[in-house]
Each structure stands twice: as structure tokens, then as C-alpha cells.
Amino acid sequence: MTTYRIALIPGDGIGTAVTEAAFAVAQKAARGVTLEGVTFPWSCEYYVEHGRMMPEDGIETLRGFDAIYLGAVGWPAKVPDSVSLHGLLLPIRKAFVQYANIRPHRLLPGVEGPLKTRDFDILCIRENTEGEYSGAGGRVHVGTPDEVAVETSVFTRAGVERIIRFGFDHAMKRRKKLASVTKSNAQKYSMVFWDEITDLVAKEYPEVEVAHYHIDAMCARMVMAPESLDVVVASNLFGDILTDLGAAIQGGLGFAASANINPDRSAPSMFEPVHGSAPDIAHLGIANPMAAIWSAAQMLDHLGETEASTRILTAMEAVTAQGIGTKPGQDKTEVITNAVLAALEA
Numbered sequence: 001m002t003t004y005r006i007a008l009i010p011g012d013g014i015g016t017a018v019t020e021a022a023f024a025v026a027q028k029a030a031r032g033v034t035l036e037g038v039t040f041p042w043s044c045e046y047y048v049e050h051g052r053m054m055p056e057d058g059i060e061t062l063r064g065f066d067a068i069y070l071g072a073v074g075w076p077a078k079v080p081d082s083v084s085l086h087g088l089l090l091p092i093r094k095a096f097v098q099y100a101n102i103r104p105h106r107l108l109p110g111v112e113g114p115l116k117t118r119d120f121d122i123l124c125i126r127e128n129t130e131g132e133y134s135g136a137g138g139r140v141h142v143g144t145p146d147e148v149a150v151e152t153s154v155f156t157r158a159g160v161e162r163i164i165r166f167g168f169d170h171a172m173k174r175r176k177k178l179a180s181v182t183k184s185n186a187q188k189y190s191m192v193f194w195d196e197i198t199d200l201v202a203k204e205y206p207e208v209e210v211a212h213y214h215i216d217a218m219c220a221r222m223v224m225a226p227e228s229l230d231v232v233v234a235s236n237l238f239g240d241i242l243t244d245l246g247a248a249i250q251g252g253l254g255f256a257a258s259a260n261i262n263p264d265r266s267a268p269s270m271f272e273p274v275h276g277s278a279p280d281i282a283h284l285g286i287a288n289p290m291a292a293i294w295s296a297a298q299m300l301d302h303l304g305e306t307e308a309s310t311r312i313l314t315a316m317e318a319v320t321a322q323g324i325g326t327k328p329g330q331d332k333t334e335v336i337t338n339a340v341l342a343a344l345e346a
Contacts, residue, residue, distance in 0.1 A: 001032065001033060001034055002032075002033040002034070003033070003034040003035075003036055004030075004033065004034070004035050004036065004066040004067065004303055005036050005038065005064070005065045005066050006023070006035055006036065006037045006038070006065060006066065006067050006068070006069055006299075007037075007038055007040060007061075007062050007065040007067070007068045007069065007268070008023060008037045008038065008039045008040065008069050008071075009039075009040050009042055009043075009068065009069070009070045009071065009088075010039065010041075010043070010071040010072075011042070011043045011070060011071045011072045011073045011074075011088075011277060012043045012044050012045070012071075012072055012073055012074055012075045012084075012277040012279070012282075013072055013074070013075060013276075013277030013278050013279045013281075013282040014071075014072060014275075014277060014278045014281065014282050014287035014333075015043075015070075015071025015072030015073070015277055016071060017282075017285065017287050017289070017333050018071055018072070018273060018287055018289045018291070018292035018333070019069060019070075019071035019292065021289035021292060021293065021333060021336075021337040022069065022273075022289060022292035022293045022295065022296040023035070023037055023069065023296065024337065024341065025293050025296060025312060025315075025337065025340050025341060025344070026293075026296040026297075026299065026300060026308075026312070028341055028344050029297075029300065029308040029309075029311045029312045029315075029344055030300060030305055030308045031307075031308065033305060033308075037069075038065070040054070040058075040061075042054040042055075042058065042088055043073070043075075044073070044074065044075035044078045044079040044084055045075075045078070047078075047079050047083070047084065047087065048078055048079065052087060053073075053083070053084060053087030053088040054087070054088055054091075059091065059092070059095045059096075062092065062096075062268060063096070063267060063268065065268050066268060066303060067268050067269055067270070067271065067299050067302065067303060068092065068268050068269070068270040068271070069270070069271050069272070069295070069296065069299060070089070070092075070270055070271070070272035071272070071273075071277075071292065072272070072273065072275070072276055072277035072278070073085065073088050073089050073277060074276060074277045074279075075277060075279050076279075077279065086135065090133065090135070092260075092270055093128050093129055093260050093270070094129050095267070096262050096267035096268060096269070096270070097129065097262050097264075097266065097267060098128055098129065098260035098261055098262050098267075098269055098270055099127065099128050099129045099130075099159065099162060099163060099166075099261075099262075099263075100125060100126075100127075100128060100162075100163060100166045100260075100261040100263055101125070101126035101127070101128040101239065101258060101259070101260055101261070102123065102124075102125060102126075102170075102258070102259040102261060102298065103123075103124045103126065103239075103243040103246065103247075103256065103257065103258050103259075103274070104122075104123055104124075104257060104294070104298075105120065105121070105122045105123070105124060105243070105246035105247065105249065105250045106120055106121040106122070106250060107120050107250055107251065108250075108251070108255065108290075108316060108317055108320040108321075108326075109317050109320050109321035110320040110321045110322065110323050110326050111250070111251040111255070111320055111326045112251065112326070113248075113249050113250055113251050114248065114249065115223065115226065115249055117226065117227065119226065119227040120226045120227070120249055120250065121230075122222070122226060122229045122230065122231075122232055122246055123170060123174065123230070123231050123232070124232045124233075124234070124239060124242055124243045124246055125163065125166060125167040125170060125231060125232065125233045125234075125239070126233075126234055126235075126236060126238075126239025126240065126242075126243060127159065127160070127163040127233075127234070127235050127236050127239060128163075128236060128239075128260055129159065129236075130154050130155065130156060130159045130236065131153055131154065131155060131159075131190075131235040131236035131237060132151075132153045132235060132236050132237035133236040133237065133240075134152070134153065134154035134236075136151070136152040136153075136154050137149070137150045137151040137152050138150060153190055153235075153237075155190045155193055155194065155235075157193075157197065160193065160194055160197045161197050161200075161201060162263075163233060164180070164194075164197055164198050164201045164233060165201050165204075166233075166263060167180075167231050167232075167233035168201060168202070168204070168205045168208055170231050171205070171208045171230060171231040172205065172207065172208065174230050174231060175230040176207055176208045176209060176230075177208065177209045177211075177229070177230035177231065178202075178205075178208050178209070178210050178211070178230070178231045178232075178233060179210075179211045179212075179213055179218065179229055179230075179231070179232045179233070180194070180195070180198040180210065180211070180212050180213070180233050180234075181213050181214070181215055181218045181232060181233065181234035181235075181238050181239075181242065182194050182195055182212065182213075182214065182215070182234075182235070182238070183214050183215050183216075183238075184212075184214070185214060194235065195212060198210070198212070198233075215234070215238045215241065215242075218232070218234075218238075218242060219241070219242070219245060222242065222245055222246065222249065223245075223249070226249065243256070243258075243274065244256075244274075247274070247275075251326070252288075252328055253274065253275035253276070253291065254275060254287075254288030254290055254291055254325075254328060255288070255290050255291050255294065256273060256274045256275055256291045257273060257274075257291050257292075257294035257295040257297075257298060258271070258272050258273065258274045258295060258298075259271050259295065259298040259299070259302065260272070261302065269299075269302055271295040271296065271298050271299040271302075272295055273291035273292040273294070273295050274291070275288075275291055281329075284329075285332050285333050285334065286329045286331075286332055286333065287333050288325055288328065288331075288333070288336065289325075289333050289336055289337055289340075290316060290320075290325055290336065293312060293316060293337075293340060294312075294313070294316065296312065297309040297310075297312040297313050297316075300312070311344060312340075312344070314343075315340050315343035315344045315346075316340060316343075318343040318346065319336065319339045319340050319343050322339070324336060324339045325339070
């Protein structure tokens with residue numbers, strides 16, 4: 001029997017509850033294989049106690065796993081978000097070259113989005129390791145009237161080309177349409193560079209219809225004409241913005257799944273719902289685990305367990321079609337999880 005070792009990092013707030021739910025569903029769906037979970041307590045609470053989000057050897061500890069599952073990170077009342085993000089999530093993405101962030105956006109049966117359409121199925125591919133979140137910059141003359149803060153975006157040819165090609169590969173598996181998102185009318189170096197590389201890579205995929213959009217125009221198009229979009233590829237910042245918009249259209253952040261992929265599999269990939277830790281409801285037991293469960297389905301698919309992944313998505317659809325877990329705070333986490341587990345047995 002095949003065994004996959006999964007590093008579980010529940011993190012903060014609702015992360016603990018949704019990680020437990022997602023892993024229980026994944027284990028039940030993965031028939032004929034074993035998912036062996038090892039839990040790590042790395043979180044803001046860990047930071048308060050140890051002065052760091054994870055141990056010095058945390059990256060090397062994770063390297064030996066087949067995949068990483070992250071619940072949620074952040075508790076601003078205890079630790080600034082800039083510390084928690086740069087202390088755990090971003091180092092893992094960069095160390096393991098998880099340069100492709102995949103976020104699926106579609107309406108599940110029974111879920112009512114804010115738009116008067118059900119024709120909504122967009123796959124967002126976000127560059128995940130450089131761009132606007134490269135961390136290059138600094139501050140000088142701190143605390144004085146002459147203080148200066150500089151944040152430099154870093155776009156490498158290798159980094160842009162590989163994410164664009166990754167997007168094209170996914171477009172070939174779907175409806176053969178790709179939209180590249182920049183702001184090249186205002187950012188005449190980095191974003192023009194991105195546009196040029198998109199056009200170069202496009203020559204290798206003559207079957208794919210390619211469109212270029214500025215970030216503001218893409219936000220409008222996702223609302224006004226979502227049916228015109230298929231695969232959307234964007235930089236780290238623009239992808240971050242668009243995927244929160246996509247989550248809102250698909251019914252809320254409770255359905256926002258995410259996969260941080262190392263495409264050449266030289267290191268583990270990481271899977272996480274992107275709704276955040278929601279400290280305000282962490283004690284209420286009403287967190288929607290659907291995004292976490294969907295992320296677990298992505299994990300199984302990446303591990304090659306496609307049938308198990310499909311079983312989870314089918315079970316989720318059966319549950320939401322009954323009206324369970326379709327609205328924020330409507331059902332308890334336990335109720336939604338048990339419904340999905342029951343649907344897996346049907």
C-alpha cells in the first residue's frame with residue numbers, strides 16, 4: 001500500500017478546525033493509500049513563545065514530506081501580519097520553489113454568488129515567489145521627517161517565463177483560452193517585460209487564444225463578463241487581488257482553495273485555503289471547511305490520486321446541492337464536515 005507523508009501545519013484561529021476537517025475527508029477519500037499526517041505547532045502562538053514562526057531547521061524538516069498542508073496563519077493581536085507571513089508562509093513557498101499558485105474559481109451547486117450568472121469557471125494562476133512580494137527593499141531615516149521606504153518588485157526572465165508557460169499548459173487542458181494580466185501602460189519596465197515574454201511563449205501554443213488585460217480592466221471583466229475567461233495568469237500582487245475577487249464571486253472566502261506547486265517535484269508542494277485565520281470566529285465552530293477540503297482535493301490530485309480528488313469534489317457538490325455549507329456561518333464546521341464524509345460513502 002502506498003503511503004504519503006503529509007506535514008500538517010494547522011496554524012492559527014480557524015486553521016486548526018479546518019485542517020482537521022480537510023485531513024479527515026482526504027483520508028476517507030484516499031482509498032487504497034495511506035495518508036500519514038505529522039502535525040507541527042508553528043503559528044503565532046509559537047512565535048510568542050519562541051520568537052520565531054518555525055524552528056531554524058523548519059524548512060529542512062518539511063523537505064522530507066510528500067506534501068504540506070497549511071490551515072491558516074495570522075493573529076494580528078498577537079503578531080503583526082508582516083511578521084507571520086514572512087516568518088512562515090513566504091519562506092516555505094520560496095525555499096521549495098513553489099512558484100505556481102493555482103486557485104480555482106467556480107460556483108458549486110446550491111451556492112449563490114453575487115452575480116446573476118452561474119457561468120463562472122475561472123482558473124487563476126498566480127506567480128508565487130518573486131514580483132511584488134520579493135521582499136527587496138528597506139527603510140532609511142526611520143522615525144524622522146525624511147523617512148523613506150522602498151519596495152522593489154523583482155521580475156526575472158526565468159520566473160516570468162515559467163509561470164506563463166505553466167498557465168499555457170493548463171489552458172491546453174481546459175478551454176484553450178489564456179488571459180495575461182499586467183499594468184503595462186503605467187509600469188513600462190516590469191509589466192512590458194511580462195507582456196513581451198507572454199507573446200514569445202504564446203508562439204509555442206498556437207492553439208491557445210491569448211488576450212492581454214490591465215489589472216483594472218480584468219477586475220471589471222471578472223464581474224461583467226466572467227464567461228469570457230478561462231485561465232488567468234498574473235503576477236504575485238495582481239494574482240492575489242484577482243483571486244480574492246474570484247472568491248467573492250464564487251460565494252465567499254469559505255470556498256477559496258489554493259495550491260502552491262513545485263512543478264518539477266524537486267521539493268514538496270503546499271496546499272492551503274486562503275480565507276485567513278479569522279480570529280473573531282475561531283471559538284464559534286462555524287468556520288466553513290469547504291475551501292480547506294477543496295485544497296485537500298488539490299493535494300491528492302497533485303500526488304497522483306486523481307480518483308480520490310474527484311471523489312472529494314463530487315461529495316462537496318452533493319453537500320452544497322442540499323444547501324449545506326452554502327452561506328457564511330449557516331452551519332457548524334462539524335455539520336459540513338460530517339455531510340461531506342457521508343457523501344463520500346454514497
